[in-house]
Amino acid sequence: MKSGKVPAWTLLLCGTAALVHFVPAIGSALIYDRAAIESGQVWRLVTGSLVHLSPRHFTYDALALFLVGMVAELRGIRNLGMLYLTAALAIGVAIFQCAPELKLFAGLSGIVTATVVFLCLDGLSEGDDLRWLWWGGLFSVALKILLEFSLDTSWLVASGDEAFVAVPLSHLVGAGTALTMYSSARHLRFLGQGHRMHSSEGEAC
Amino acid sequence: MSINVRRTLLGRALASICVILVVAACATVHERHNSASVVDFLYPDTKDPVVTPSVPVLALPLRVGIAFVPNGGYASPVLTEQRKMDLMQQVADHFRKYPYVKSIEVIPSPYLRPKGGFANLDQVRTMYGVDVIALVSYDQVQFTDEGLLSLTYWTIVGAYVVPGEKNDTQTMLDTVVFDIKSRKMLFRAPGTDRVSGRATLVNASEQLRTDSGNSFDAAAKQMIENLDQQLALFKDKVKEHPDEYQVVRTAEYQQSTGGGSVDGYWLALVGAVGGTALLLGRRQ
Numbered sequence: 001m002k003s004g005k006v007p008a009w010t011l012l013l014c015g016t017a018a019l020v021h022f023v024p025a026i027g028s029a030l031i032y033d034r035a036a037i038e039s040g041q042v043w044r045l046v047t048g049s050l051v052h053l054s055p056r057h058f059t060y061d062a063l064a065l066f067l068v069g070m071v072a073e074l075r076g077i078r079n080l081g082m083l084y085l086t087a088a089l090a091i092g093v094a095i096f097q098c099a100p101e102l103k104l105f106a107g108l109s110g111i112v113t114a115t116v117v118f119l120c121l122d123g124l125s126e127g128d129d130l131r132w133l134w135w136g137g138l139f140s141v142a143l144k145i146l147l148e149f150s151l152d153t154s155w156l157v158a159s160g161d162e163a164f165v166a167v168p169l170s171h172l173v174g175a176g177t178a179l180t181m182y183s184s185a186r187h188l189r190f191l192g193q194g195h196r197m198h199s200s201e202g203e204a205c
Numbered sequence: 206m207s208i209n210v211r212r213t214l215l216g217r218a219l220a221s222i223c224v225i226l227v228v229a230a231c232a233t234v235h236e237r238h239n240s241a242s243v244v245d246f247l248y249p250d251t252k253d254p255v256v257t258p259s260v261p262v263l264a265l266p267l268r269v270g271i272a273f274v275p276n277g278g279y280a281s282p283v284l285t286e287q288r289k290m291d292l293m294q295q296v297a298d299h300f301r302k303y304p305y306v307k308s309i310e311v312i313p314s315p316y317l318r319p320k321g322g323f324a325n326l327d328q329v330r331t332m333y334g335v336d337v338i339a340l341v342s343y344d345q346v347q348f349t350d351e352g353l354l355s356l357t358y359w360t361i362v363g364a365y366v367v368p369g370e371k372n373d374t375q376t377m378l379d380t381v382v383f384d385i386k387s388r389k390m391l392f393r394a395p396g397t398d399r400v401s402g403r404a405t406l407v408n409a410s411e412q413l414r415t416d417s418g419n420s421f422d423a424a425a426k427q428m429i430e431n432l433d434q435q436l437a438l439f440k441d442k443v444k445e446h447p448d449e450y451q452v453v454r455t456a457e458y459q460q461s462t463g464g465g466s467v468d469g470y471w472l473a474l475v476g477a478v479g480g481t482a483l484l485l486g487r488r489q
Contacts, residue, residue, distance in 0.1 A: 024433055028299055053304055053464050060467040064475045071479040091465070099463065104304050107465030116475060123482065130485055137478040144470055164304055167463035 009081040010069030013050075014062050017108060020050045021058045027051045032092055032105035045092030046085070051106040053164055061108040068112060072119045080115070087114035087177040094173040102167065110170035116141055117178035145171050237413070239284070240344040241276035243381050247340075249320030261384035261391070262451045263336070263443075265458045266307035270335035271296055271380075274342040275319045283417040284343065286314055292425050293341065296380070299429050300436075304462035310335055323388055330385045337391065339382045345420065347413055348373040352403075368403035372413055375399050376420040378428045391450075392439040396428025 020026045032048025033041070052058035073080055091110040095102055116137060123134035148168035273289045290311060297309040310333045317325055326338060350371040381393040400420045402412060443450045467475075 025299055025429075028301055033301070049465065053462070057464055057466055060472060061465070064467040064472055067479045068475045071482050075482065095463070101461065102463040103461040105463040105465065107463075107467075109465040109467045109471065112467055112471065112475065116478060119482070120478070130482065133478060133481050133485075137474065140474045140478075144474065147470075164462040164464040164466075166468075167465055170463075170465040 005074055005076070007070040007073035009079075009084060010066060010073055012081070013069070013084055013108075013111075014066050017050050017052065017058065017062055017065075021052050021055075032095065032102075034096070034100070034103050037096060045096060046088045048092055048095075048105050049088045049108050049111055052108075053104075053106050057107060057164075061112065064112045065108050065115065068115045068119060072115055072122070075119070075122070077118070077122055083114055083118055083178065083181055084111055086181060087111045087174050090177045091170045091173045094169060095167065099167065099169060104164075105167060105170075106164075107167075107170070110167075110174035113141060113145075113171040113174035114178040117175045118182060121178065121182040141171075141175055145175065235349040237347040238345070239276070241274040241342050242344075243274050243340050243342040243379070246274045246317070246320060246342075247322055247326075247383075249322055258389035259387045260449060260451060261387035261389040262453060263384065264453045264455055265305045266455070266461070267305060267337050268308050268310070268333075268335045269300070269306055270310045270312050270329060270333050270338040272312035272317055272329070272338065272340060273314055274340050275314055275317045275321070283414050284421060288418070288421070289314060289341075292421070295425065296339070296341075296429055296432070299432070303436075305458070307458075312338075323385070326383070326385045336386070337382060337384050339380050342379050342381070343377065343421070343424075344379075345374065345376045345417060347375075347417060349409060349413065368405050370403060370405065370409040370412070372402050372409070372416055373399070374401075374413070374416040374420045376417075376424045378421070378424040380428055380432060392435045392442075394428055394431035394435040396424040396426065396431055398423035398427065 020030055030044060030047035031051040032044050037044050052061060069080065088111060092105075095105050099105075120134040120137040120141075123130055123137075145168060148166060148171065271293045273284075273293065290313065293311045297311055300306055301309055312329060312333060316329055316332065329335065329338065350373075352371050376398045377395060378397075379393060379395045382391045383389065384391055398420045400416045400423070402416055443452060
């Protein structure tokens with residue numbers, strides 16, 4: 001674990017999400033709006049993840065992303081921004097293709113899922129004493145996605161206070177994106193040194 | 206001798222009249238007043254019985270209309286139909302993102318008639334299929350004072366180059382949101398602005414129009430910000446007073462808006478994995 005490293009990508013993403021949440025005019029221009037995307041505003045496929053539909057929705061998503069993103073960056077995973085961007089795009093495209101009934105979509109949780117999965121895969125590649133933790137994390141993510149698909153809801157939404165349906169597809173696509181990027185990184189080596197996803201201690205900046 | 210005295214007196218009298226005229230001219234205040242009142246539109250005849258609102262049933266997602274209240278008299282030369290449409294479009298774009306808003310229809314002025322009342326709104330409801338309407342009213346007053354510099358107008362050139370006209374423009378835009386069927390006012394949000402400036406005599410009216418337009422724009426910006434706040438307050442109010450507002454979430458509403466949401470399970474998972482990694486990672 002590298003101490004003193006600033007989790008820049010995570011702070012940037014959380015900060016942007018906060019800005020979007022607290023300035024509704026920006027949110028209106030960025031939210032995944034199927035009709036607007038069909039009329040040519042394709043950036044909404046990517047930016048929809050930055051928007052949130054309620055204060056609690058934002059708080060939960062931003063808190064989770066901050067925690068897992070910070071850990072990932074502190075562990076030395078580089079170019080996490082690439083993962084965030086790819087996951088956001090993949091989620092937007094997947095929802096556009098597979099969920100035509102959704103007129104609006106918002107939320108960072110797909111990216112949170114991608115980050116958790118990526119962190120766990122990266123941890124496993126290190127072969128350290130925390131293997132049980134990484135396997136447990138992956139198992140929990142898989143279990144959660146299965147539960148969401150089978151129950152077709154999530155606890156936050158099921159509580160009745162939120163005015164939207166949960167979209168397990170975003171979590172599945174987030175996890176899939178992380179797996180794909182991890183596999184690609186092993187071959188392309190663009191995220192770290194060698195097959196490992198994080199920068200080594202002795203690596204020059 | 207007496208002729209000289211008479212001439213002197215005549216001269217003084219003329220000079221005094223000139224001074225009085227100039228001072229009077231300096232003190233001249235011109236006022237322009239443009240307004241469109243939502244009360245005049247909705248309750249035009251005070252002899253009518255008071256409209257008693259019933260409990261509104263808000264079926265989400267709402268179909269919202271937005272329209273400028275028609276003014277019965279002199280219309281603002283600046284607030285053209287195009288400007289009204291642009292302003293309403295700004296408001297509509299701002300609120301389109303909310304999942305509980307299914308659509309926002311910008312309704313042109315000709316569809317509302319002065320003193321049309323709720324009967325007119327019922328017609329709009331039928332024509333546009335809207336449940337809720339946001340009525341935008343305005344009140345703008347412009348004052349023009351001629352300052353001391355206006356004395357230079359006597360030189361003719363001064364009227365072209367010296368900004369002796371002091372303009373003051375005060376604007377209030379107000380959006381009030383009604384549930385048409387129940388006649389119930391849901392919430393309102395105002396936006397105000399004041400613009401002060403100077404102009405030469407020859408471009409005074411042009412400057413007034415510019416000030417008027419700028420002031421409308423600034424008031425609209427503030428009104429949109431206030432709409433956000435009032436909407437948040439209204440949502441709280443609906444939760445606190447379920448007996449006053451009924452909210453029905455349609456199946457369409459439930460299915461059409463998706464949230465990628467982190468819930469308690471995710472938070473616990475992220476907390477466990479992240480926290481443990483941080484803790485044990487540091488030890489190692």
